[in-house]
Amino acid sequence: MNFSVQSVSKTFGEGRHARLVLKDISLRVCSGEFTAIVGRSGSGKSTLLRLLAGLERPSRGLISMNGQPVTGPGPDRGPVFQNYSLYPWLNLAQNVAFGMDLQGRFSRREIQERTAYFLDVVGLGDRRKLLPRECSGGMQQRVAIARALAAGPKVLLLDEPFGALDLHIRAAMQNFLYRLWERTRLTAILITHDLEEALLLAQQIHVLAPNPGRISHTLATGFNRQDLDKLRFSPSFLQQRQSLAQAMESVEPCADGSQGFRSRREDGRN
Ligand SMILES: Nc1ncnc2c1ncn2[C@@H]1O[C@H](COP(=O)(O)OP(=O)(O)O)[C@@H](O)[C@H]1O
């Protein structure tokens, strides 16, 4: 599996109202890699994820998977968004089964087996009959991840998946996602404004600078991730976190004269 973004730009609106949101984005994600894209609020992260998912089309450039252009949403790319997007009237198992039902490529029995398997994977095997409203945010997001995985995607696309969760639940979910990745070696692209989250989970991090959104830095991480809770406070981790924060602060205005980085105006919300 090879996911490739080549010189992709995205403009919203036309004429006088045209707004360049992403400019000349290129990146490549290989099979089994965990990649993060970090950027401030408004830098175009969600737009980029929607392009990768095929929910938007690039204005310029090409997005392809295994050499095939991405022209629309498909079961090979499983998106997970910040708001769990579960159907409130379906129980957890029915929510996981729903995406597979739609695809039509799994038999009844396969759907049942995969639903049970992936609910187990996210630790909710014994909660299958609960309705979303009976579950915490962390549980709901695990169901959303199970649903995406059950559909058999070649790449998992995560847009601020833990952004709405309390801090300590977020840390637990980060640990969960990393262990899941270790076990399954799934290919994942995580969009986040949380530098710690990106550093903890990803082997490769792209920084998206705003106005217009463009990749200003790319870095590789090489931590020992045996104990993520220890890693969070280790000197080398904190040092790399600081360098990443500095990289985000040091973005030059765009060469075409458009407005570059706006200092500290934005908070971390997406
Ligand atoms: N469908 C759209 N039409 C017009 N502008 C949009 C649309 N989607 C996003 N934008 C604009 O693109 C910019 C980047 O948005 P977004 O991708 O949501 O950023 P982020 O996820 O990094 O906060 C914002 O200024 C937003 O208003």
Ligand SMILES: [Mg+2]
């Ligand atoms: Mg966003």
